Amino acid sequence: MPEFLPLEIPDAPKLTHNIIWFARALRKAGLPIGPGRVIDAVRAVEVAGFSSKADFYWTLHACFVSRPEHRTVFAQVFRLYWRDPRFLEHMMSMMLPAVRGVQEERAGQAAEKRAAEALLDGADQALPEGGDQEEQGTSIDIDASMTMSNEEKLRTLDFEQMSTDEIAQAKRMLARLKLPVQPIVSRRTRHDPSGAGIDWQATMRQSMRQGGDLSGFVRKSRRLRWPNLVVICDISGSMSQYSRMVLHFLHAVANQKGAGWAKVYGFTFGTRLTNISRHLATKDVDAALAAAGAEAQDWEGGTRIGDCLHSFNRDWSRRVMGQGAVVLLITDGLDRGSPEDLAKAMQRLNMSSRRLIWLNPLLRWEGFAAKAQGIRAMLPYVDRFQAGHSIASIEALAEALARPDEVGEKSRLLQDIQ
Structure with missing residues (x-):
């Protein structure tokens, strides 16, 4: 008020x-x-x-x-x-x-x-x-x-400080972005005449069909599988505008052909968790986000990160976290609940995912420090910690996925905590 x-x-x-x-x-x-x-x-x-x-x-x-x-x-x-x-x-x-x-x-x-x-x-x-x-x-x-150049300005401009026309232009820029992912080499194999490995069982079966003569080797290679992308997005009052822009980008990723993701899942949370994955399949982005907004009744409400992550781990983790899923967590980390419960929920989420990347718009401030208890509880369990307040920070996601060893701002903030 x-x-x-x-x-x-x-x-x-x-x-x-x-x-x-x-x-x-x-x-x-x-x-x-x-x-x-x-x-x-x-x-x-x-x-x-x-x-x-x-x-x-x-x-x-x-x-x-x-x-x-x-x-x-x-x-x-x-x-x-x-x-x-x-x-x-x-x-x-x-x-x-x-x-x-x-x-x-x-x-x-x-x-x-x-x-x-x-x-x-x-x-x-x-x-x-x-x-x-x-x-x-x-x-x-x-x-x-x-x-100044609109496109250069918009790349680094804070979503929350954009005008109406700038938001419309930023949405068009986000719709053109891609988030490709490298496939995961599976332990399973497939028949491949040019493969590097030899399938000894298939080779022996072929030999038996020819009276024991070995005419050649049957070759094989490792199967490739594609991971799922799971986005868990905070839609509380402090995160509302950032969440809308990220969801706009997520809709573009979900409808891209050949990006590599097996499936794209979207969840929003404020005071409760809402699955909006089915709405992301709608081709019309405006209709998709309107339907998602209608289903998520807690836009711009409070934040219960620990309770909502616990609900995700209990109800959805086994359904959507297969195939070595990559998880994007978009939140400022300002939680009202118990830090201990939040840490347990984050630990389980980290163990269930192949990579857990945290986008936090608070990193737009120079000299940001992990002073809030919620941020301190979450930080040890993420693989990468980076800003998520502009188009440039969203573009950095592609680099983050290509370089799994990069941890972003996590190391610096952990040193400050210790």
């Missing part, structure tokens, strides 16, 4: 016009808002009154927010629009590039850039009443989204 300040509305207000402008900003930021909802919002505000900002916030929230993932965007747009009568000047400061390595006066909040972009869209044509000409003229001088 946002921090409420004394309510201020743009100068010489017409409340209906400002609610309409606010609804337009929400729609630009990605919320499905039509004229019917705007009319309902105006009528609801008339009924609820206008004496308390908290009442006003929750009245508009009830009219405009229908999905858990929209709460953060709504909160940011509301805070930025209704906070200051001269809101446009404030919006301009929010449009500064949020590129890694650039230090700002304060850390950008979730969905803030999308909220700022939504409020600025069309501002030079249709400012709400109270916006002056000086603000109107300033808006055409700033274009933070085009200050």
